[in-house]
Amino acid sequence: xxDDSAQRRYPRFSLSDRLxxxxxxxxxxxxxxxxLVQTWSESWFPKVIITGLGGINSTRFIHRSLAxxxxxxxxxxxxxxxxxxxxxxxxxxxxxxxxxVRAAMRSVSFNLNLRPDPPHQGKFTFAEKxxxxxxxxxTVLMAVTGLMMWNPIATTEIxxxxxxxxxxxxxxxxxxxxxxxxLVWHMYFVYVQPFNRSMFTGYLTEEEMYEEHRLELEAxxxxxxxxxxxxxxxxxxxxxxFPVYGAIVILAAASVLLFLSYQEGAITTxxxxxxxxxxxxxxxxxxxxxxxxxxxxxxxx
Amino acid sequence: xxxxxxxxxxxxxxxxxxxxxxxxCRASAQVAVEWDNAxxxxxxxxxxxxTELPSGExxxxxIDEDQWxxxxxxxxxxxxxxxxxxxxxxxxxxxSFDNSREYAIRKSEACIVCHREQEVIEDSVxxxxxxxxxxxxxxxxxxxxxxxxxxxxxxHTAIPETCRSCHAEIYDQYTESVHGSALTxxxxxxxxxxxxxxxxxxxGPSRGTFHLFSPEICAxxxxxxELMGKYGIKTDVFSTYVADxxxxxxxxxxxxxxxxxTNAPVCISCHGVHDIQSADEAGSTVAKENLLTTCQNCHPNxxxxxxxxxxxxxxxxxxxxxxxxxxxLFYRIVIPxxxxxxxxxxxxxxxxxxxxxxxxxxx
Numbered sequence: 001x002x003d004d005s006a007q008r009r010y011p012r013f014s015l016s017d018r019l020x021x022x023x024x025x026x027x028x029x030x031x032x033x034x035x036l037v038q039t040w041s042e043s044w045f046p047k048v049i050i051t052g053l054g055g056i057n058s059t060r061f062i063h064r065s066l067a068x069x070x071x072x073x074x075x076x077x078x079x080x081x082x083x084x085x086x087x088x089x090x091x092x093x094x095x096x097x098x099x100x101v102r103a104a105m106r107s108v109s110f111n112l113n114l115r116p117d118p119p120h121q122g123k124f125t126f127a128e129k130x131x132x133x134x135x136x137x138x139t140v141l142m143a144v145t146g147l148m149m150w151n152p153i154a155t156t157e158i159x160x161x162x163x164x165x166x167x168x169x170x171x172x173x174x175x176x177x178x179x180x181x182x183l184v185w186h187m188y189f190v191y192v193q194p195f196n197r198s199m200f201t202g203y204l205t206e207e208e209m210y211e212e213h214r215l216e217l218e219a220x221x222x223x224x225x226x227x228x229x230x231x232x233x234x235x236x237x238x239x240x241x242f243p244v245y246g247a248i249v250i251l252a253a254a255s256v257l258l259f260l261s262y263q264e265g266a267i268t269t270x271x272x273x274x275x276x277x278x279x280x281x282x283x284x285x286x287x288x289x290x291x292x293x294x295x296x297x298x299x300x301x
Numbered sequence: 302x303x304x305x306x307x308x309x310x311x312x313x314x315x316x317x318x319x320x321x322x323x324x325x326c327r328a329s330a331q332v333a334v335e336w337d338n339a340x341x342x343x344x345x346x347x348x349x350x351x352t353e354l355p356s357g358e359x360x361x362x363x364i365d366e367d368q369w370x371x372x373x374x375x376x377x378x379x380x381x382x383x384x385x386x387x388x389x390x391x392x393x394x395x396x397s398f399d400n401s402r403e404y405a406i407r408k409s410e411a412c413i414v415c416h417r418e419q420e421v422i423e424d425s426v427x428x429x430x431x432x433x434x435x436x437x438x439x440x441x442x443x444x445x446x447x448x449x450x451x452x453x454x455x456x457h458t459a460i461p462e463t464c465r466s467c468h469a470e471i472y473d474q475y476t477e478s479v480h481g482s483a484l485t486x487x488x489x490x491x492x493x494x495x496x497x498x499x500x501x502x503x504x505g506p507s508r509g510t511f512h513l514f515s516p517e518i519c520a521x522x523x524x525x526x527e528l529m530g531k532y533g534i535k536t537d538v539f540s541t542y543v544a545d546x547x548x549x550x551x552x553x554x555x556x557x558x559x560x561x562x563t564n565a566p567v568c569i570s571c572h573g574v575h576d577i578q579s580a581d582e583a584g585s586t587v588a589k590e591n592l593l594t595t596c597q598n599c600h601p602n603x604x605x606x607x608x609x610x611x612x613x614x615x616x617x618x619x620x621x622x623x624x625x626x627x628x629x630l631f632y633r634i635v636i637p638x639x640x641x642x643x644x645x646x647x648x649x650x651x652x653x654x655x656x657x658x659x660x661x662x663x664x
Contacts, residue, residue: 041553042543055561056553108646111653152610153602161609165617166624168546173632177639184643193650263602269564280437283469 009203010220020077021199027070031142032179034063039172067146071256074139075249082245087237088229093123093216096133100126120214127189131181138178145171147259154262340391341381342366356400364448373452384411384447402436409440412447419501426505439467458484460493468494474575479582481575490528506574512567513555516542519568541614542568564599571595587613 013021037046037059053059085091103126106119124132145167148155152164190196194211198204209217219225342364344350350362369375382388387396398404413420419441430438441447444463445454455463461481465472475481480491497518498504504511520539522528529536542548550565569577571587578585586595592608600607617625 038549041549047553047556050553051557055558056550057561057563104646108649111649113653113656153600153604153607156606156610157604159606161606161611162622162624164610165545165612165622166628169617169625169628169632173629173636177632177636180636180640181643184640184647188643188647188650193654264600266599267564267601278470280467281470282437282467283465283472 008206009201010206010209010217011202012198012204013202015202016080018199018202020073020080023069023073027066027073028178028182030066031063031070032175034059034066035171035175036179038063039175064150067143067150070139071143074143075252079245079249083241087234087241094129094132096126096129100129118211121212121216122219123213123216125212127185131185131189134178134181138174141174142171142178145174147256151260151262151265153265154259157262336380336382336391338369338381341388345381352395354395354398354400358401360401368449371451372449373454374447374450376452384408386411405442406431406436406440408442408447412441412445416441425501425503427503429505437467443467457489457493458487460495464494471575478573478575478577479579480577490522490531492522510559513551513559513563515567515569516548516551535614537616538568538614541612541616544616545612566599570598 033049034053037049038056040046041050041056050056050059053062081091081094103119103121106115107126109115110118119126148159148164148167149171155164155167190199194208196204196208198208204213206217209220216225345362345364346366348363351359352362354360387393396404398407427438427440431440443466461472461475461484475494476485480493483491484493495503497515498506506512516539523534524536524539526536539548543552547565547567550563551567554561554563554565572578572580573586580587582588583590585591589608592611593603593605596603596608596611612622612625615621617623617629619626
């Protein structure tokens with residue numbers, strides 16, 4: 001490979017993709033912090049954070065606000081992914097397949113020196129696909145269990161009550177799994193293994209393409225990726241996609257709103273303990289109460 | 302010269318004060334005249350001795366001499382005039398007060414001369430009520446008859462009777478409760494009024510802080526393994542409460558924002574207060590058939606399946622709350638397996654890369 005070709009850059013993430021990613025980073029981090037401090041609220045450090053956030057009620061409020069942001073980000077992603085998949089018809093790159101299992105196994109044997117060459121992978125490596133689909137699965141699970149806990153009254157109208165503490169357990173477990181996975185898997189592949197700048201710059205170098213995405217590089221070189229869709233086809237697909245996508249998003253948003261406001265979760269007034277009795281009710285037995293203190297009389301001389 | 306005299310006087314006063322600390326009570330109560338009690342009892346031991354107050358009340362003035370002699374104040378050789386300082390001559394006039402209540406309130410000042418540490422502090426709900434103009438709020442003599450009080454002043458089992466004089470309705474509830482009925486049977490382990498409410502510093506139970514910190518009151522007995530062991534009551538009620546949503550909220554409010562009000566439920570919110578029943582009792586607010594009604598106090602729209610969302614002070618196990626148990630077990634296995642697998646893969650990747658780099662360098 002000459003130095004010249006190494007300088008050649010291949011677009012990987014559009015500005016929209018990168019924006020989506022960094023919004024996701026902020027929302028995920030915020031959710032992780034405001035959530036995990038609730039999981040471990042008995043320890044001192046989470047308490048410091050909860051205090052800093054203004055107490056448990058405001059911590060929960062921030063967590064739920066971020067959850068709404070995450071849902072919106074997810075809806076946006078469904079839009080971009082759906083557009084790629086149904087309109088541009090390029091979304092299949094992210095679909096997992098048996099090739100990915102083989103790539104993972106080959107990668108291990110290559111690293112163990114059992115094979116002479118690394119696996120050749122497409123636009124997304126098996127590691128990237130594994131992470132992407134983990135996030136999809138995690139988002140679904142966190143959204144479902146989170147909403148269940150958000151309005152347990154509505155949830156138990158249709159589901160058994162035990163699923164509420166079960167949802168809490170799953171929400172906490174999945175959170176720990178997700179945070180650790182990001183810290184280990186994502187950080188390693190993006191920052192430790194040759195630093196991948198594409199989420200900042202939007203581009204990969206030819207060398208990076210050759211190392212990590214050789215099949216994609218070959219496809220680009222052979223002109224396979226330079227298909228232009230006729231404008232009418234594009235228009236037709238859009239005419240179907242946008243209304244369907246819009247309807248799905250509106251329907252989903254309406255369902256979530258309806259679910260959350262379906263019925264009052266809990267009273268918001270601060271009630272006194274349910275004593276239900278008058279406090280001052282003097283005991284009235286036949287005899288005089290002992291409060292009658294002895295008083296000096298007037299003694300006749 | 303003058304300064305030195307003043308200084309000497311001050312030192313003298315300080316020495317007197319220091320010496321007098323132990324006997325402040327008597328010293329300050331001593332007045333010009335000092336009759337022995339027999340002088341007073343000449344009239345005041347007379348049965349039926351009474352006087353009519355301006356309010357029209359007939360005030361009993363008789364002292365039971367035998368009972369007085371058994372009292373702690375008699376044991377301390379207290380004299381009547383230590384407290385009744387207004388008696389400076391015999392015969393004496395009726396003091397200037399309109400009714401017995403006014404006198405009881407005014408006379409508590411005499412108690413405080415000696416019992417300074419029991420002086421009703423500002424936080425006391427009774428002192429607050431009196432400040433707000435409620436004459437009926439308890440003063441010393443309402444609970445402790447000054448002439449007959451013994452040591453300890455009120456026995457554990459007699460405490461509810463004492464509070465009853467003003468809180469009869471609550472007393473009736475209490476005696477029917479699991480705690481009160483046991484106390485009536487002479488069980489000293491159960492809490493009486495003061496165990497939960499405190500004594501002289503008694504706080505109003507409708508105050509936020511009482512609500513917020515009340516689980517600790519219950520836990521002081523219900524998390525005590527030795528005490529609960531006697532009755533076969535489980536002691537993880539507090540820890541399981543704290544592990545759940547409600548208890549976690551309360552704990553965090555206690556530690557972070559104790560000044561803020563929260564309506565998160567505490568023990569008494571579900572179990573009841575003075576009328577508390579054993580959870581095994583059919584009439585208990587937390588009995589299975591009553592639980593939904595109890596939940597609905599705060600969750601008015603709750604449905605039949607809702608109470609199951611509360612784990613009833615159980616920890617998840619294959620027998621109790623199996624779904625919760627298996628979800629936790631799932632993550633206890635999946636988290637180390639997944640993250641461990643990632644770490645193994647990464648380790649292999651790192652070693653592979655290092656080996657290839659070395660190979661390139663050596664070529």
